[in-house]
Amino acid sequence: MSESLNSTKLVALCSVATIAASVASTTMLFYVAQSRGEKKRAEPEEEEEESQTPAELAADDEADLLQKWLGQGGDDRLAINPKTGMNKYNTPLAPVEGSIRRSSCTSNVPSKFAFDQGKRTVRMLLDASGDQKSIYTNLARKIRMHLCSVWGYRPDSSAINLCPSGTDAEFIPLLLALGRAITNPPQEGAGGVFTVIAAAGEVGSGTVNAAMGRHFGTVAPNVGPVREGDNLFDWEGVGVRPVASTQILLRDYKTGALKAPGMADAEVENVVTEALTSLGYGVCVVHIVIGTKTGHQLPSISCVNRLVRQFGRRVVPVVDACQGRLQEGSVQDFLDNEMCVLCTGSKFYGGPPFSGAALISNNHAHELETMLATSDQFRRLVETSKLAEYFDAPLMSDMLPGVTKAIQQSREPTLSTVRAVCLRWTLALHEIERYHAIPQLQLDGIIREWVREVRKLITDLGTPCIQLICDKNGETVTSPGHSTPSTCSDDDTFMCHKSDLDKELDARYHPGKGDEVVNTIVSIALKHGEKNPTALTLNQYKLVHRLMAMDLRSFAPQVCQRSRLPPKCIERLLQTRCFMAQPVTIAKDRHIIRVAMSAAFSWECYEQERFFLQDVHGTVHPGIKASLEDDSILFEKLLLILENWQVFQE
Numbered sequence: 001m002s003e004s005l006n007s008t009k010l011v012a013l014c015s016v017a018t019i020a021a022s023v024a025s026t027t028m029l030f031y032v033a034q035s036r037g038e039k040k041r042a043e044p045e046e047e048e049e050e051s052q053t054p055a056e057l058a059a060d061d062e063a064d065l066l067q068k069w070l071g072q073g074g075d076d077r078l079a080i081n082p083k084t085g086m087n088k089y090n091t092p093l094a095p096v097e098g099s100i101r102r103s104s105c106t107s108n109v110p111s112k113f114a115f116d117q118g119k120r121t122v123r124m125l126l127d128a129s130g131d132q133k134s135i136y137t138n139l140a141r142k143i144r145m146h147l148c149s150v151w152g153y154r155p156d157s158s159a160i161n162l163c164p165s166g167t168d169a170e171f172i173p174l175l176l177a178l179g180r181a182i183t184n185p186p187q188e189g190a191g192g193v194f195t196v197i198a199a200a201g202e203v204g205s206g207t208v209n210a211a212m213g214r215h216f217g218t219v220a221p222n223v224g225p226v227r228e229g230d231n232l233f234d235w236e237g238v239g240v241r242p243v244a245s246t247q248i249l250l251r252d253y254k255t256g257a258l259k260a261p262g263m264a265d266a267e268v269e270n271v272v273t274e275a276l277t278s279l280g281y282g283v284c285v286v287h288i289v290i291g292t293k294t295g296h297q298l299p300s301i302s303c304v305n306r307l308v309r310q311f312g313r314r315v316v317p318v319v320d321a322c323q324g325r326l327q328e329g330s331v332q333d334f335l336d337n338e339m340c341v342l343c344t345g346s347k348f349y350g351g352p353p354f355s356g357a358a359l360i361s362n363n364h365a366h367e368l369e370t371m372l373a374t375s376d377q378f379r380r381l382v383e384t385s386k387l388a389e390y391f392d393a394p395l396m397s398d399m400l401p402g403v404t405k406a407i408q409q410s411r412e413p414t415l416s417t418v419r420a421v422c423l424r425w426t427l428a429l430h431e432i433e434r435y436h437a438i439p440q441l442q443l444d445g446i447i448r449e450w451v452r453e454v455r456k457l458i459t460d461l462g463t464p465c466i467q468l469i470c471d472k473n474g475e476t477v478t479s480p481g482h483s484t485p486s487t488c489s490d491d492d493t494f495m496c497h498k499s500d501l502d503k504e505l506d507a508r509y510h511p512g513k514g515d516e517v518v519n520t521i522v523s524i525a526l527k528h529g530e531k532n533p534t535a536l537t538l539n540q541y542k543l544v545h546r547l548m549a550m551d552l553r554s555f556a557p558q559v560c561q562r563s564r565l566p567p568k569c570i571e572r573l574l575q576t577r578c579f580m581a582q583p584v585t586i587a588k589d590r591h592i593i594r595v596a597m598s599a600a601f602s603w604e605c606y607e608q609e610r611f612f613l614q615d616v617h618g619t620v621h622p623g624i625k626a627s628l629e630d631d632s633i634l635f636e637k638l639l640l641i642l643e644n645w646q647v648f649q650e
Contacts, residue, residue, distance in 0.1 A: 070352055073418070073420030090548075098576065106594075114350070143426065169343075179372070183374070191280070199250040212245050215227060215386075248264065250292055268307075286317050340360050393408050394418045450520075450624050
């Protein structure tokens, strides 16, 4: 273990790990266990197995059905590996008792609270009588109305379409762009659609293919296996120019440093201008990423507004808000400015993977319907497409009857997909509703304190194996693990000077007009080995990501031979399943891994604070203090893996 971990800390950590995995011996930790769904047991090893009541057996059936149904109607990312019980992103589809969940910018483990609500919905569906199509259509309609309520936008201001994931949602604004390109071709040039993918590498892996109208994975929700990269549209048969694209990087490819905002905006404006002039494209789709995988935005809203003023309807702005890290009221603001919005309930909001939504203004919905009714070429393009492999009528907006009919033709909806999407959104909505019930002042405090304290926790580890990554003034800075806030300079880490950190957080949590990013993501770089630590390769990062999500108790004897921690402490750390966000490549041969706050986590902190009914000025809030004990366990398990790399790499 690191030299900076003194014996007092080790004893405390072992105690926390033991408590977190078994019994809460203090009031605070008992409350933490309750909020995570853990059961208080005096002697778990000696507890006798009790026979289940009929009600309990029914509940087990509902839980099994819910897991089965949640895993349907998606792409290859959703498939559960029977060996690990986890999906591609190393998360299961049911709550994990005693686990630590910090993976919200990738894929979430459902909370016990949301999962229980899902079981009630399963029971409701089992008890419902009548036509299944009507039942699911009504459920989807209720979900859309519920989203209007919790996100605070007017039902008459938009058409909301529910999708199996945020990646599928890309096809809706693409239809709008294709319709415009076909019905209003440019005076010069071949026309067609050009799409700009902003923050490439820090958005969904399938974004480029989806934005170009292609299969983005090896499985489509309604048909199963497909060939990734194949076209969904018959470009040649209908006589339409295929969609082209370009990718704008958020960072310098060699160093990983953030591009200066003005430089990135200029790059976007130059690309769009060239596409719509010298390249002869009719329409350009411009993605505005609000919350990349490391919590940034590209391009600025003002940049896109300038392009719209210059080119008018030839620019289709698409807000990629799939991370869900937005200020309240943002969705309505985007819709009022005639921007398409892509959202999910399965990132920050904490719902299970995957649930997407594509929102377009009522003006755009009317425009789509009109173009479909008046253009034979556009109608043929939609009718001959393979969009029905991703969309089902019950999930589509009531404001798009013509589009829905053209996509579906005479095909019946795939009810297993409709049911799965509705269930995933149902679980997410319960988390969304709780999150938006937190008073803004308390929420700001919870977010600010967690980010500050978890960064401090990382630097206080005092190890080069786990290094805090801070993006500052256009630079990506790795804080030296051996330094402390009192000795390192302001250029080294945000933790050095409290005032500087507060300025950065205030800029994000109280954004000005057009700045919607809420950065609740903390990035770290990893090295393995105790002597002369070596940076991990991407594949090694992926292995760490999987190991953290596993119960590793079987490795305890080998680790005990190499570690100075007490054996019981090592076993408790290794058995705790810790869910982190997947690795991200930020530059050539440079990667990071992340921990992130979620809506469910925010609520748990808020509930713990309410339980104590006090806020001690100048100290860490009780809710954050309890959560940081979990974060300590997560980072100590991570350090055990890295310092005992030879034990785990096989």
